[in-house]
Amino acid sequence: MKIAVVGAGIVGLTTAAGFADLGHQVYCSDTDGDKIERIENGVLPYLEPGLAELVKRGQEGGRLAFGVGASTAIGEAEIVILAVGTPATDDGEILLAQLWEAADMLWPRADGMRRLIAVKSTVPVGTAERLEARIRARLPAEGGVDVVSVPEFLREGFAVRDFFEPSRVVIGSATHEAAELMDRLYRRLSATVVHTDRRSAELAKLASNAALAIKISYANEMAALSEQTGADYPDIARILGLDPRIGPHFLGAGLGFGGSCLPKDTRALVRLASEAGAPQTVASAAIRANAVLPQRMARKLEAALSGLSRRRVALLGLAFKPGTADLREAPSLRLIAELKKRYPGISLAAYDPAVDIAMKRQLPAGVGLYGSAEEALRGADAAIVVTEWPEIRKISAEDYKSWMSRPIILDGRNCLDAHALNAQGMVCIGVGRLPAAPQGIPAYQGRHA
């Protein structure tokens, strides 16, 4: 099949390279000429395992080509997949300017062919219908256009894996022909395909991300309650997760959810719901619960160390999660703002294994960015683990003790063995954790353990 993908962000590029690998002829375009040039030369702007190899394979096999803006390749495509950005304002309005701009550049002239547009970008409910009406108004009816909604569920850092082994493929369509064509496109993946209408597909995407956000906020509030009542949240999370109706995923407490989509899509759902007269109070509460986490961490730091305006505090990790260099809505940025507001003279020394120039530019002034954990930790009075990178998890008690002025670690991702570190003379404080291992109570090794 001939396919065009518009937008070469993580979603667009993975989709383009993935379908090329499945044997389709794919043209991927973006308005950002520099980005396209870098991609064509094998320098990908994203840290996605396997993506560079996938792109290279597609290019070498002659099945994947790139370009800037409109092209005849788009005109010849049976399916045009729109994967442009859809950022949201602070109050949850999803901005569709990129989508309209992309749609308006498609097929400047009517040529009698019937077209199919698949919207992969995350959009408000009703967007596929609006897009179809917009294009129909521009092109005479002889050929016609179908717009389908195929929301994307990939995770950053697992984009390639999620393309080939998606948890589900959702196809929201209004005609039989469109549903069938999309079905043919996805046939080579052994995924569960859910066919539905376009509005349900659009809402399902927002609902999925909001459900994840709600689960994380529940975890964080439960962790706070564990601290107040002397219970151990990681044990509670394990016990909850063993119930298949609850499931073990997304129960990790710490600094909360960030990234380019969970916060934005949850805000978008809340706004959409209030406009539709069906308020999503649970999703709203999840946003509020997430927003207070940097304050909670600052209070913990204050309880562990006095005189913070004169102290040097290391931040281990900045990315919104490990495996990416992405700082969009990263909890690290909210934490930095909170610490600088509360303790004006505080010295912040940050390190992230994925640090790059782009990341450097996004950091507020006054945050030192170092090339290694050792440099950030040298002379620090305390450290906060912000992102659970494997390399950060591996730092030993010996290293912490020899590099830092005071070996105080606040584990904002519960990724360290606090009890083991504390037994080696450190002060390691997790989230929702007991301050020390229960004394003299050996772990029960019975048949139910």
Ligand SMILES: NC(=O)C1=CN([C@@H]2O[C@H](COP(=O)(O)OP(=O)(O)OC[C@H]3O[C@@H](n4cnc5c(N)ncnc54)[C@H](O)[C@@H]3O)[C@@H](O)[C@H]2O)C=CC1
């Ligand atoms: N990043 C992620 O992990 C996921 C993102 N999504 C959704 O997928 C969409 C894309 O996300 P990302 O790839 O992260 O976005 P992104 O913002 O990184 O990339 C979008 C790309 O579209 C390009 N673009 C903008 N206007 C254009 C136009 N008129 N013609 C051609 N290209 C144009 C931009 O230059 C940019 O390269 C968003 O709606 C997002 O919410 C969905 C699931 C996962």
Ligand SMILES: O=C(O)[C@H]1O[C@H](OP(=O)(O)OP(=O)(O)OC[C@H]2O[C@@H](n3ccc(=O)[nH]c3=O)[C@H](O)[C@@H]2O)[C@H](O)[C@@H](O)[C@@H]1O
């Ligand atoms: O729409 C999107 O863009 C994507 O958003 C998320 O994917 P992603 O943003 O890559 O990251 P996640 O792995 O979901 O993590 C999001 C945030 O939640 C935090 N998190 C995750 C899990 C957990 O238990 N606790 C927790 O605080 C992470 O640290 C991170 O800040 C969803 O998982 C994808 O399915 C979806 O396609």
